[in-house]
Amino acid sequence: xxxxPRIAEEAALWTDRMNRPAIDSALASEFDLxxxxxxxxxxxxxxxxxxxxxxxxxxxxxxxxxxxxxxxAPETPARLRTPxxxxxxxxxxxxxxxxxxxLILPHVSQQxxxxxxxxxxxxxxxxxxxxxxxxxxxxxxxxxxxxRSASLTRGEAYFDVRHxxxxxxxxxxxxxxxxxxxxxxxxxxQAPDRTAVEVYRGAVEVGGTGGGRQVLxxxxxxxxxxxxxxxxxxxxxxxxxxxxxxxxxxxIPLGVLIDKIRRYAPQPIVATDPSLLSLRVSGRFHISDVDxxxxxxxxxxxxxxxxxxxxxxxxLT
Amino acid sequence: MPLALRxxxxxxxxxxxxxxxxxxxxxxxxxxxxTRRPDVIEDxxxxxxxxxxxxxxxxxxxxxxxxxFRIAGNLVVDRFRTxxxxxxEAVEEPASPTALPDRVLAGRQELALLMQTLxxxxxxxxxxxxxxxxxxxSCATIAxxxxxxxxxxxxxxxxxxxxxxxARVRSQTMERYQx
Numbered sequence: 001x002x003x004x005p006r007i008a009e010e011a012a013l014w015t016d017r018m019n020r021p022a023i024d025s026a027l028a029s030e031f032d033l034x035x036x037x038x039x040x041x042x043x044x045x046x047x048x049x050x051x052x053x054x055x056x057x058x059x060x061x062x063x064x065x066x067x068x069x070x071x072x073a074p075e076t077p078a079r080l081r082t083p084x085x086x087x088x089x090x091x092x093x094x095x096x097x098x099x100x101x102x103l104i105l106p107h108v109s110q111q112x113x114x115x116x117x118x119x120x121x122x123x124x125x126x127x128x129x130x131x132x133x134x135x136x137x138x139x140x141x142x143x144x145x146x147x148r149s150a151s152l153t154r155g156e157a158y159f160d161v162r163h164x165x166x167x168x169x170x171x172x173x174x175x176x177x178x179x180x181x182x183x184x185x186x187x188x189x190q191a192p193d194r195t196a197v198e199v200y201r202g203a204v205e206v207g208g209t210g211g212g213r214q215v216l217x218x219x220x221x222x223x224x225x226x227x228x229x230x231x232x233x234x235x236x237x238x239x240x241x242x243x244x245x246x247x248x249x250x251x252i253p254l255g256v257l258i259d260k261i262r263r264y265a266p267q268p269i270v271a272t273d274p275s276l277l278s279l280r281v282s283g284r285f286h287i288s289d290v291d292x293x294x295x296x297x298x299x300x301x302x303x304x305x306x307x308x309x310x311x312x313x314x315x316l317t
Numbered sequence: 318m319p320l321a322l323r324x325x326x327x328x329x330x331x332x333x334x335x336x337x338x339x340x341x342x343x344x345x346x347x348x349x350x351x352t353r354r355p356d357v358i359e360d361x362x363x364x365x366x367x368x369x370x371x372x373x374x375x376x377x378x379x380x381x382x383x384x385x386f387r388i389a390g391n392l393v394v395d396r397f398r399t400x401x402x403x404x405x406e407a408v409e410e411p412a413s414p415t416a417l418p419d420r421v422l423a424g425r426q427e428l429a430l431l432m433q434t435l436x437x438x439x440x441x442x443x444x445x446x447x448x449x450x451x452x453x454x455s456c457a458t459i460a461x462x463x464x465x466x467x468x469x470x471x472x473x474x475x476x477x478x479x480x481x482x483x484a485r486v487r488s489q490t491m492e493r494y495q496x
Contacts, residue, residue: 005479012478016471018383020455028380035343035382036336042343045386050350051482052450053390055397056424060431061451064443166458211391212368215379231375 004040011044015052025217113139115155118264118288120243128162129169134242135263137189152189155263158240160184160201176224179205185216186240190256195224198235245288254279254301257287258314265290271314276303335373335381341366343382344389351393361396365389427488434484438477441465445473446481 014031035042051057115121115137123131126143133139137155142148150159152173161169163182171178173187176195183202189195197206198221207213210227220234232250241247247260255277262269264287271277279301285293294305294312306313341362348358365388369381378384435443444463448454449470456474460467 008479008482009475012475012482013471015478016449016456016474018380018386025379028383032380032382036339039339039342042339043346045382046343046346047350047486048478048482049386049390050347051478051485053351053393054485056427056485057431057481058451060428060435061447063428063432064435065447065451165455165461211395212384212388231372 004044007038007040007044008048010034011041011048014045015048019049019052111141113137113141117262117266125162127164127167130160132158132243137263152187154189156186156188156240156242156260158184158186158243163202174224175209175227176229177207179207179213186235186242188242190252190259193226194256196232197222197224198240200235200238200240242287245286247285247287249281249283249285251280251282253277254281254297254303257281257285257293257297260287261285261290261293264288265312267311269294269312269314273316276314276316279303337366337370340369340382340385344385347386348389348393352396357396361389361392364392426492427485430484430488431481434480438480442473442477445470446477449474 014034017027018031035045113121113123113131113133115133115135117136119135121133123133123139123141125131125141125148127148129148131139131141131150134156137157138153139155139157140151140153142150148161148164148167148169150157150169150171152171159169159171159180161180161183169180169182171180171187173189173195174192176197178185178187178197180202183204184200185202185204186198186200187195188197197204197216199216199218201218203215203217205213205215206222206224206229208224208227208229212229214222214229214231216222216231220231222229222231224230235241242260242263245264247257249257255271258269258271258277281297281301283296283300285296287293297303297314298305302317304315304317306315344362344365345358348361352358365385368388369385372378372384373381435446438446441463445459445465448459448462449456454462456467456470459465460470463470465473
């Protein structure tokens with residue numbers, strides 16, 4: 001370990017700061033400067049970070065926490081896990097919070113929202129969060145006293161999340177997860193292994209099952225492809241494009257574009273040849289105008305659109 | 318032509334070149350403290366640097382060092398999932414039949430020392446550390462709940478981590494001495 005106690009303290013402070021869900025960008029550059037300045041800094045931080053990530057530390061803390069924890073259900077919010085070893089005034093506070101818990105615990109609400117093709121929907125959650133759900137989409141929302149979470153299993157949604165310091169808002173979409181720090185953002189579930197996230201206000205933290213999380217600030221965007229987060233150019237307008245019925249495609253599989261058109265199309269759209277769906281497409285498409293969007297694809301990508309009475313068939317020409 | 322090359326390198330509009338060797342060596346120290354297998358250490362450091370370069374090419378990063386440790390940490394966890402028994406750390410659940418006895422012992426020793434250190438802390442500091450590290454609460458939340466100012470919360474976390482790190486290093490030194 002570092003022989004210099006000052007360096008050890010600085011390293012510990014940086015460890016705390018750099019392991020927060022949102023990292024202030026000024027602080028972050030200061031951290032990089034500190035790390036570059038001295039090999040002893042890097043060594044001390046590596047040590048502290050290894051401690052922070054250590055499972056043994058988790059086990060030790062859990063032991064200490066459970067030793068002193070009153071017998072409550074495991075799912076109680078963290079602030080209710082007040083250790084019994086505290087001074088009297090804290091016992092008072094604890095008793096009060098348990099009483100509060102008895103009142104609020106049963107209020108876990110679970111809601112499922114579905115939209116058909118072409119049918120958007122505005123949702124207002126009990127916490128004040130606003131959600132605009134696109135067509136042909138499915139969203140499940142769970143609100144509990146200690147957490148807020150939503151799962152987008154199909155389609156696209158714009159979230160304007162009411163800021164709450166204690167309850168984070170989490171959105172899952174396929175293998176992507178987004179942790180919200182009070183903000184407005186859009187989530188586009190393009191496929192189970194393909195989600196696009198755009199931030200319009202505030203910041204969110206995006207992660208994939210492949211590891212690596214990235215904080216996105218206002219005006220930035222990322223794709224989560226096969227569990228990996230990658231940054232991409234952010235939105236240029238104030239609201240997501242789909243709300244005006246448009247979609248800007250930049251080198252994406254045709255299948256993703258077709259799925260977006262399906263959010264508006266009254267009949268099913270099918271492809272005769274699956275290879276067609278992996279064609280790469282780029283361009284600005286008016287997806288809410290199904291006929292126009294399909295005509296544009298037909299003209300630009302050598303795809304034939306055949307209208308049958310109950311479905312639309314795409315064929316290779 | 319060397320002259321031309323130098324001019325390209327000194328293009329003031331180019332992003333300053335990151336010293337990957339510094340990052341790689343810091344990551345090596347980190348990964349070595351989390352696993353003992355040399356091949357795993359090298360693998361993870363290499364993979365992390367590759368991913369970092371990839372991220373960096375896509376746009377400016379808030380902190381390359383913070384991202385570096387986060388990626389490496391995730392990769393270590395991925396490895397642990399499949400190769401728990403090689404971990405240098407204590408395994409939370411009872412020892413699996415494949416765990417090496419000395420590894421389990423070392424983990425227990427470290428666990429005992431960390432718990433001892435937590436026990437010896439002022440109760441408030443212990444509470445702050447539990448909330449911050451185990452329950453992932455923010456400094457602001459802790460400050461509000463425990464009626465402290467945020468600076469005091471940071472201080473408790475910092476001091477607590479320094480003490481816990483001392484205990485961890487002590488147990489690892491003991492272990493090395495025993496083997």
